[in-house]
Amino acid sequence: MLDSKKFLITALVLPIFCLLCLTGYKIYIFSVGEEVTLSIEGYDPRDLLSGHYLTYRVIYGVNDVCNDNKYRSKKEGFICLDSKKFSYNRPYNCNLFIKGICKYKRFIAGIERFYIPQSAAVKLDRLVRDNKGKIVVSITKSGVAQVKKLLINDQAWENL
Amino acid sequence: MLKQWVENKIITTEQSEKIKRFEQKKPSSSWAYLSILILGASVMGIGVISIIAANWNLTPPFVKLIVNFASLSLVAFGVYHSKLKGHLLRSESLLVLFIILCLASIGLISQVYHTGGHLYQALMFWSLITCVVPFISKKLFVPFIWSFGFFTGFSLTLAESPAVQEIIKMNHLVVAMLMPLICAVLIIIIKILLGEISLTRALRIWLIGGGILALMNAETGIYRIFRSIKYLDMYSFVPAYICVAFALVGIYKTDEFKKAQKIILLFTIICYLVPFHLLMFEVKSKFLMATFTILTMGGASIFFASRKYRRTFVFIITLIGIRFLFLYFQALGGLAYTGFGLIISGLIIIGSVVMWNKYRTRVANWAEGLI
Helix, strand or coil: CCCCHHHHHHHHHHHHHHHHHHHHHHHHHHHHCEEEEEEEEEECCEECCCEEEEEEEEECCCCCCCCCCCCCCEEEEEEECCCCEEECCCCCCCCCEEEEEEECCEEECCCCEEECCHHHHHHHHHHHHCCCEEEEEEECCCCCEEEEEEEECCEEHHHC | CHHHHHHCCCCCHHHHHHHHHHHHHCCCCHHHHHHHHHHHHHHHHHHHHHHHHCCCCCCCHHHHHHHHHHHHHHHHHHHHHHHHHCCHHHHHHHHHHHHHHHHHHHHHHHHHCCCCCCHHHHHHHHHHHCCCHHHHCCCCHHHHHHHHHHHHHHHHHHHHCHHHHHHHCCCHHHHHHHHHHHHHHHHHHHHHHHCCCHHHHHHHHHHHHHHHHHHHHHHHHHHHHHHHHCCCCHHHHHHHHHHHHHHHHHHHHCCCCCHHHHHHHHHHHHHHHHHHHHHHCCCCCHHHHHHHHHHHHHHHHHHHHHCCCHHHHHHHHHHHHHHHHHHHHHHCCCHHHHHHHHHHHHHHHHHHHHHHHHHHHHHHHHHHCCC
């Protein structure tokens, strides 16, 4: 079985197919989600696999996020952007919400990262630290969010 | 070697010369050639990751993605073509490049779409999408790096994922205990379905390595017992018990092992689990911990010897020796005692190396014949 042509093709095509699906899923969130602009503040580390990125704290304008001492480690959480409220359960009567994870009292929605070229890292880092950054995110109906753009002084960072 | 054989009249001088001439005419060994090819492919793969990580903003994202998928498909075709033509070395090196390129592709996609998340999540995803690739490899390297990615990704996912925290409770000790057991279950399943392949060999290396790391974790756990115990309860052991049950059924069903080998495996598994349970029951005896570590390694060494895995046997025996030495250090107290202890330990090390060097073949033969 292991030496058959079919098995060989499966082994080689499966990873490429899965990667294409992942890309397709990302394109889907990009295109169907609702666009929202959120303010950010943060600093610049780097990733071994994908290079330099800015990481920041997203300002949702919501109080009491992930504050329950019962869930100290990791627990799913939701922020309703309409009513500006946080809950540990999926919110009803909310048109636009972001799904994330509460970890050590921090809300992580997977949008806390923006990849940038190495050459622009220092400059962008400084501007984001000075609270001049914003991100444009795309949010699906199920609350999955993805970063689309980084804005500096309300303009695309590439225009700097 | 040949000189010694001639001196001891095992072979004649003429035969010795013939052997020398024959060996000189043989082509250079393929493992060295393969190692260099694999090294080249790995370096190329890492180079691709670096190029992607540089994040060239002048290239539009879709161009990056197209180039990425085109390269991936080209390398995949290269593997396919080389396999069909029977070029083993070429196909293995291309397979290394392919599997690294898959990881680089995840990096590129997360860069283009600014995905959050950790490296271990990327490794987990990578090991899942490439899980069939190690089965087509005929050499050890691809299954070895795949298993590394899988166990790193899987153990950290277990430790961090909110879905399993009711059981795991972010306790790294539970994850460490679980990994070798999962490895054992995988080996048994693959062996039952497909027999001995490169992947089972690679998994065996991780089983031994993971087992040693887990035991070290348990033994050091005694020093942080109050922190560990807080989250360690019977629920934490449920996944381990399930794995042990699977492993035992697999061991019982297999015809490959003799009855005595099955018993020694059972003994090894029980001894392996004891140190973790000692921690749960707050038993703070260092010596009891060390005893079960040594018994686990002892059981494993006898099993591997009986299966004629001589190098593995020698490796585990060496570890047992080192553990005994540490046990001796643990037993010491005060500077004067430590001074005498170090002198005696030095003598023991030298003595054991000399003795081991002299008698290792005899000991291995004896162990192989034990069961």
